[in-house]
Amino acid sequence: MGVCSIRGHSAESITDEILKxxxxxxxxxxxxxxxxxxxxxxxxxxxxxxxxxxPIEDEAAEAILNGYRFNQLFDTIAAFRALYTIKIETEYANTILASNDPWQVLQNFSFYPNYCQLVQTEYQGAELKANDTVVFLGSGPLPLTLMVMCHQHGLKGIGIEQDEQRVELSRKVVDKLGLSNSIKIIHGNHYKLPLSERVELIMIAGQAQPKKEIIEQLAKALPAGTKVSCRIYEKGLRRLLDRSILVDLPANIADEFNESCRIHPQPPVNNTVVFAVKSSAARS
Structure with missing residues (x-):
């Protein structure tokens, strides 16, 4: 592997750090x-x-990551990051519950500006309007996406979370923020879809895993015309957090969705958002 200069880091030293x-x-x-x-x-x-x-070019990052051919390594790092995010969100959710000014506490959360911009991207990219209903897969203990969407854009939100404790905690936070009439949290995963409610957009979290399995289920279950958005990491070494980029889907699955647009991140956002429409009827 050739040497690249990244603030004094070589490709070999980066690979060593990933391994460590x-x-x-x-x-x-x-x-x-x-x-x-x-x-x-x-x-x-x-x-x-x-x-x-x-600071590394996307091509150089891809060369480094492709040069280290151990899928388990990437899966383990992605899983660690997802769990650490849950840890931080759980701690912050409990801080909100203990506060007399929960909205101020929420807005002081270090990632709040990121979510405001990311939600704006999804709101505009999916051409949503007030009172539309959105579903968020992997809503977690602190469903910030739904909170911001419903509070700022007047949407209705349904969070789907597979861990029962996180479901209960997130319901308490939603109630504390006065959003219980706008947001419903249900226990389950991607196999809960489709829901009986009319839904204008189904969102897949950046750290929702396994993405391939999720997309395969949505391809099978969703009715034609359903809008889907997926947050992915495709810039620089952030690709380390999610190697299951959508272009790697099998052709028969990828063909079930027509990509309508792909919005690349602008600081402080780190996720690319891919928008697609289900192209054919649900399969039995």
Whole structure:
């Protein structure tokens, strides 16, 4: 592998750092990340942040990631990041519940500006309007996307979350913020779809996994004309967080969706948003 200059980092040193992060987390149980030594997992996450934010061209990043052919490594790192995000969101959800000014606390959340811009992108990209209903797969303990969408754009939201404890916590937060009439959180996963309600957009979270399985189920279950959006990482080394980019779907599945547009991120947002429309009827 050739050497590339990235603030003094070579491709080899970046590969070594990816491996070090993997080795530091590969034996961790989910509860070690969610409930364990906060400094240990915080330091790993900080190292991961430093790595994925290195200023590197997309082509150079892809060459590095393709050069290290261990899918388990990527899956383990992506799973760690998803669980660490849940840890942070859980802690912040509890902070909101304990506050006398929950909206101020929510707006002070460091990622709040990112979500405001990302939601604006999805609202415009899907051509939504007030009172439309959206579904968010993988809504988590702090369903920020739905909160911002419903509060700022007058939408109705349905969050689907597969962990029962996160479902209960997110329902309490939604109620604390006075959004219970706009947002409903249900227990389940992508196999819950389609719902009985009319839905204008189904959103797939950036860290929702496994994406291939999710897309395959949606291709089978959704009626023709259903709008879908998916948040993916495709810039620089952020691709490390999700190797299942949509272009890797089997042709028979990819053909079930007509991509309408793809909006690339502008700071502070890091996700590309892909919009697509289901092209054929649901299959039995």
């Amino acid at each position: 992060i993997y080795l530091s987390i590969k034996d961790l149980e989910d509860e070690d990340i969610l409930q364990g030594n906060s400094n240990y997992v915080k330091n790993i996450n900080q190292k991961l942040d430093e790595l994925i934010t290195l």
